[in-house]
Amino acid sequence: MPAPITRACLDVLAYRCTPTLLDGATVHLRQFPTSVTSLWTLLDRQYKDIVKREEAQAPHSVLTGALRCLTGGYVFFDPKQGLLATRRPLDDDTLRDAFTLLHGLILGHHPDDIDLNRPTPLAERVAETTQQERLLADYLITPDGSHTPLSPTPGRQPDAANWVYNTAAWDLAHRLAQHTWRVDDQDIILRPDSSGGLIAWQQPWSNKAGTAHALARVRLALKTLPNVADPILVVSSQATRISRTMAYARTVLAEQAETDLPIVEVEMAGRGRVRRIHRMSLQTLARLGMDHSVLHNIQQRVEAEHSADTREEDQPETEAETAGLGPIRPIQGKTFSFPVGRGVGMHHLRELDRHIGQVLAPTGLNIVQDSRARGFKQLPQAELSVQPGDIIRSLDAMHYQHLRLVCLWYRDEMRQRMIHGLASIFDLDPQTLDPAEGIPVPLDGGRISAVFHCVPEFLVHGPAAGQEAAVAHIPSLKKEPSTLVGVWAETEFDAAAEEADAMSPADGAGTAAGPGPDEDAKHQARRTLARLGFVSQFTAERKEAKRKKLNGKQTDHQVVLSLLDLCRSLGIIDRRIDQVMVDAIGPHAADQVAHCGIHVRRQSRQGKDRTAKICVTASVLKPPAHPGGAWTLHGWSYTHRRWEPYHQAQAAFHADAYPTGKMTDFDDDNRGLKTVARHIDQALADLYDYLDGAPYTVTVDGVATRRLWLGLHNRRQGQQPTRNSTWLPASTLQARERPLAVVRINKDMDEVPRPVRVSHRSVDGTVARTNKVTNLLYQVTPDFGSPTWLLATVPPQFDGAGAGRLGEAITRWTASHGSSDPDNRRKNEVRPNWYSMTATEIYPIITASPAGTGENLDTAPIEPQSLALTAARLCHQPLAWANRTRYPVPLHAAQQMDLDHPQYRRSALADDQNAEAIGDTSPAEDGTPAGDQS
Known part of the structure; x- marks a missing residue:
């Protein structure tokens, strides 16, 4: 008998939020009149004047924190939208007093001088606003502004108010917490937290010695998907590490006196080692008669630890007191080493999906495999290297006759590594390759050469590092019209800095002791070389592999990957890109459409610098000029606003500092937003001319933009x-100047559904079989309009050689602590990171058709599927990396211009304790695989 016909469907931790799922969930809501929002705006203006900072905002989080203590934990307050939502009813008098206190404290009054019998107009009007208990299911707002039940409406996208999305998880979390989670033959008790999630508070994951702990957390968030009529409940789970001390803690979890109340998540105020509860929150609670709140308890622990730190003799006693898991648990700050690894693993997520199905019985999404996306193949990491033929092909496409690699070194070990790396790429005998100082050595038929220079004063960290005077004598660093120059340099490795960064909580987390921004040779040298017009790539000392190959040979991955990244910076495009550009875009063949990526990032302020840094970069993958030719890469930056070959655009961008000024104001200045958008539009107008009118697409990160x-x-x-x-x-x-389409990418793990398995379903819906993992492209079936695609990805850390696939069959509750007993050796499964599948959301938006296409568009319209396939293939086959990236090549290259900037701070990356890196960027500048970066 023939096998039954089945469809491969992607199962995800995301569910339709229907009236049945909400099941009568309510919140107590106060929607304030415009007079309240006007008075708050006036108070906000007064606060700016007092602190003399235009970007400052009146600290409404103080009120939120205080009200959480007064109402049991669940509060959502948005002064700009003019609303307050709580799970429990809030007394009018309490609310009046709280706003009166906050108003006086913001204006600098002493709490004892604030007369609660004389409430401010703001407090009076807030308290006078009627508090109403509302069914969440009644508060989806359709585009015409009417209130309707949460039910699919033909042709309508969900458009609920923000407070609905912020409060819907409260009741769902409580319902899940009422049921024990049976997993791995254990009964796991999940307790709700104040953010609307769940925590396995009483069953932590601990190291063998019981000195380090992590908590399993489940986050529930209500989101939307394009053209899906219901809001989507997106579920994720992470391992949250607990610090032994309050030092540097930004966030603290605290248990309330009543165990049926949620665990409170508290943001700490201040910077540096000692961070405290906001003074205004404590003063507000004290005046309201709460001297022993959760916030007071946290502050008392901060003060106790700080006092003990100042008395050396008390330090051991303090560490012993704070080592356990008490009612106050600070979340561990950023470290690179911890006895309990990140991530929860695939089995954990599948079991969580089963538990949610049993308790809530939600309706899932219909996500089916894209039939045209089969056969995604990638080059094995071991075979990834620079191909001389691809270099020459790109040189021809860029109209260069020669490529010169300028190799800068100061230790002979690095010189030998560079020689062996070049020899392996160009099939030369490293024993016969001994370049003399400053003498070019031909590598491939006279089109490619390398020249070595020893410049320790240029490459060693210190006040004189990276100065132009140290390389002014090098004739190789002179521009020649027909020669493309790339600089490959050694960077000093600071073992002390890495050791400080890698401190475990048991030792006390520390700050890296590396060189400062003005003494870091790599960043100073990169700036100098960029000013000379050259791109650069740096390689640190070799990291020994944990496992030796049987033949004793080890590939120097840092050298290979840094050379690949240097080629990317030079704009060299290998044949792998040709192989994935196969999907026609409407009437246009695949090799007739250019693909542009626009990267936008706002870097947070640091220290006394109160101005925000804006960064906008873009790149475009341009089709070959003739059949069989190479694609070329070009770039643009906010500081150097013209399109150029990628290596020129990157050098020009790195030569200048980030511009000061705000991309957006904290007050949601719409004018500032429009200004930046129009700057980008001008760049696209220039791109249209730069491409001589050729059609193009634009790819952006939907969250960032x-x-x-x-x-x-x-x-x-x-x-x-x-x-x-x-x-x-x-x-x-x-x-005529507009793109064919805009492709929106979303890789935010808090917003994109997390894949858990593939189910092969029969026509009647029964599951014939399942696959645990997948790397294919799937289409979310829409209720109307065009669909969204999810590119499922198995992280290389989970699937790679020697990875062990930790978390595939067990959860961390049954993980082994390992054993060194010769008769019973076991691997420590607790310490390593555990990985799980992720997904990249791809949503193509077809824009106005360019003029001149005529009737062709009638016979061959642009289909979103072809754009999704192209974006997926350009994620699957990146530049300078064997594994998949979360961004397609054009957007990835635009982002990399920013990441490589000398002024870029690594702290600008989200400091997510629970993030799971899966090759989100190309290899690090020192050759570290991207999967090792957070």
Whole structure:
């Protein structure tokens, strides 16, 4: 008998939020009149004047923290939208007193001088606002502004108010907490937390000695997906590490006196080692008669530890007191070493999906495999290297006759590694390759050469590092019209800094003792070389592999990967890109459409610098000029606003400092947003001319740019933009200058559904078989309009050689602590990171068709599927990396210009304690595989 026909469906930790799922969940809501929002705006203005900082905001989080202590934990307050939502009813008098106190404290009054019998107008009007118990299911707002039940409406995208999305998880978390989670033959008790999630508070994951702990957390968030009529409940789970002390803790988890109340998550105020509860929160609670709240308990522990730190004789006693898991648990700050690893593993997520199904019985999404996305193949990591033929092909496409690699070193060990790396790539005998200082050595038929220079004063950290005078004598660092130059340099490795960064909580987390920004040779040298017009790549000392190959030979991966990254910086495109550019875009063949990526990032302020740093970079993958030719890469930056070959654009960008000023104001300045969007539109107009009118697409990160372009928002799909508005990239341009489409990428793990398995379903819906992992492309079936695609990815750390696939069959509750007993050796499964599948959301938006295409578009319209396939293939086959990246090549290259900037701070990356890296960026500058970066 023939096998039954089945469809491969992706199962994810995401569910439709229907009226049945909400099951009568309510919140107590106060929606304030405009007079309240006006009075708050006035108070906010007064606060800015008092602190003399325009970007400052009146600290409404103080009120939120105080009200959480007064109402049991669940509070959502948004002064700009003018609403307050709580799970429990809030007394009018208490609310009046709280706002009166906050108003006086913000204006600098002493708490004892604030007369609660004389409430402020703001407090009076807040308390006078009627508190109403509302069914959440009644508060989905349709685009026409009417209130309707949460039910699919044909052609309508969910458009609920923000407070609905912030409060819907409260009741769902409590319902899940009422049921024990049976997993790995254990009964796991999940307790709700104040953010609407769950915590396995009483069953931590600990190291063998019981001195380090992590907690399993489950996060519930209500989101939307394009053209899906119901909001989506997105579920994720992480391992949250607990610190032994309060030092440097930004966030603290605290248990309330009543065990049926949620665990409170508290943000600490201040910077540096000692961070405290906000003074205004404590003063507010004290005046309201709460001297022993959760916040007071946290502050008492901060003060006790701080006092003990100042008395050396008390330090051992303090460490012993804070080593256990008490009612106050600070979340561990950023470290690179911890006795309990990150991540929960695949089995944990599948069992969580089963538990949610049993308790809530939610309706899942229909996500089916894309039939045209089969056969994604990648080059094995061991075979990934620079190919001389691809270099020459790209040189021809860029109209260069020669490539010169300038190798800068100061230790002979590094010189030998560089020689062996070049010899392996160009099939030379390293024993006969002994370049003399400053004498070019031909590597491949006269088109490629290398020249070595020993410049320790240029490469060693210190005040004189990276100065132009140290390389001014090098003739190889002179521009020649027909020669492409790339600099490959050694960077000094600071073992002390790494050791400080890698401190475990048991030793006390410390700050890296490495060189300061003005003494870091790599960043100073990169800036100097960029000013000379050259791109550069740096390689640190070799890291020995943990496992030796049987033949004793070890590939120097740092050298291989840094050379690949140098080629990426030079704009060299290998044949792998040709192989994935196979999907026609409407009437245009795959090799006739350019693909542009726009990267936007706002770097947070640091120290006394109160101005925000803005970064906008872009790159474009340009089709071959003739059949069989190479694709070329070009770039643009906010500081150097013209399109150039990628290596020139990157050098020009790295030569200058980030511009000061704000991309957006904290007050949601719409004018500032539009200004940046119009700058980008001008760049796209210039790109149209740069491409000689060739068609192109634009790819952006939807999360990073959602405030720039309203047309990217899910709830805006199907709406028509106003004329000349910054609706989408290039919306303000003439029709002929606009892209064929905008491809929105979302890789945010808090928003994108997490895959757990693939189910092969029969026509009747029964599951014939399952696959535990997948790397394919799947389509989310829409209720109307065009679909969204999810590119499922298995991290290389989970699937790679020797990875062990930790977490595939067990959870961390049954993980082994390992044993060195010769008769019973076991691997320590607690310490390593555990990985699970992720997904990248790809949503193509077809824009206005460019002029001149005529009837061709009628016979061959642009299909979103072809754009999704192209984006997926450009994620699957990146530049300079064997594993998949979360961004397609054009957006990845634009982002990399920023990541490689000398002024870029590594702290600008999200410090997510629970993040699971899966090759989100290309290899690190020292050759470390991208999967090792957070």
